[in-house]
Amino acid sequence: MTLHNSHEHYTRLRIWDGPTRLFHWSLVVLVGISWFSGKAGIMAVHTASGVAVLTVIVFRLLWGVIGSTTARFSHFVRGPRAVLAYLAGLRQAASSPVPVVGHNPAGGLAVVFMLAALAVQGASGLFANDDIYTKGPLAHLVSEETSNALTSLHKVVFNGLLALIGVHVLANLFYLVAKGENLIMPMITGDKPWPADRAKPPLHFAKPVVAGGAFVLSLLLMGGLLFL
Numbered sequence: 001m002t003l004h005n006s007h008e009h010y011t012r013l014r015i016w017d018g019p020t021r022l023f024h025w026s027l028v029v030l031v032g033i034s035w036f037s038g039k040a041g042i043m044a045v046h047t048a049s050g051v052a053v054l055t056v057i058v059f060r061l062l063w064g065v066i067g068s069t070t071a072r073f074s075h076f077v078r079g080p081r082a083v084l085a086y087l088a089g090l091r092q093a094a095s096s097p098v099p100v101v102g103h104n105p106a107g108g109l110a111v112v113f114m115l116a117a118l119a120v121q122g123a124s125g126l127f128a129n130d131d132i133y134t135k136g137p138l139a140h141l142v143s144e145e146t147s148n149a150l151t152s153l154h155k156v157v158f159n160g161l162l163a164l165i166g167v168h169v170l171a172n173l174f175y176l177v178a179k180g181e182n183l184i185m186p187m188i189t190g191d192k193p194w195p196a197d198r199a200k201p202p203l204h205f206a207k208p209v210v211a212g213g214a215f216v217l218s219l220l221l222m223g224g225l226l227f228l
């Protein structure tokens, strides 16, 4: 069965909640701003966007525990065996015989790596210095050697992050071009085409007020950290 988008045979299934989508696209914008301002040496903007990246990452970590079904780590973090079996199966089927709901096992692994890299990138930036006059907001808490070491880490992890983002975008294009499966639209609209004759999986969607609470908590945690 090919996954073409015929209105007679397909209906829509909501897979991504609003907060997860908002998180994703704000992250793309914030990482872009951080990259540009870091390269251009506009350090006030760089510090602000870095703290903003950390805030949305803290939110996403909370959301991974209390959020909607497809946003939860328990839903998409799988062992190496499941990831390898999934990757092996990719070469065979023209498109997934059963549409995947949420992140597939390989995508889930990429998400964990990206969130971890972004967290280390942002956290190391808090303690970094640029050798001239900019210091990360928490650099005063550590010695100069530690700050220098974390600055090196900040630079190294960035290269890893770029590689991960490159793989991530290429994987999405691979699904689009080679598999005819558009993963990007669902990350925008929240919905994916779903075979009309197939039962819809029971998905729980957390209430927006819970997301609001988690976001306020993330702001408070990050704000509190900056006053250390």
Ligand code: HEM
Pocket: 020, 023, 024, 027, 028, 029, 031, 032, 060, 071, 102, 103, 104, 107, 108, 111, 114, 115, 165, 168, 169, 172, 183, 184, 185, 187
């Ligand atoms: C700065 C660049 C980017 C970063 C850091 C990034 C990061 C992430 C993260 C962390 C997730 C997991 C979302 C979640 O569960 O919360 C994700 C998912 C996703 N991203 Fe990105 N992303 C970037 C750029 C892009 C771009 C440019 C596209 C479009 C081509 C894209 C398309 C997607 C899609 C479709 C998913 C869901 C994949 C799936 O169905 O499993 N991302 N991204």
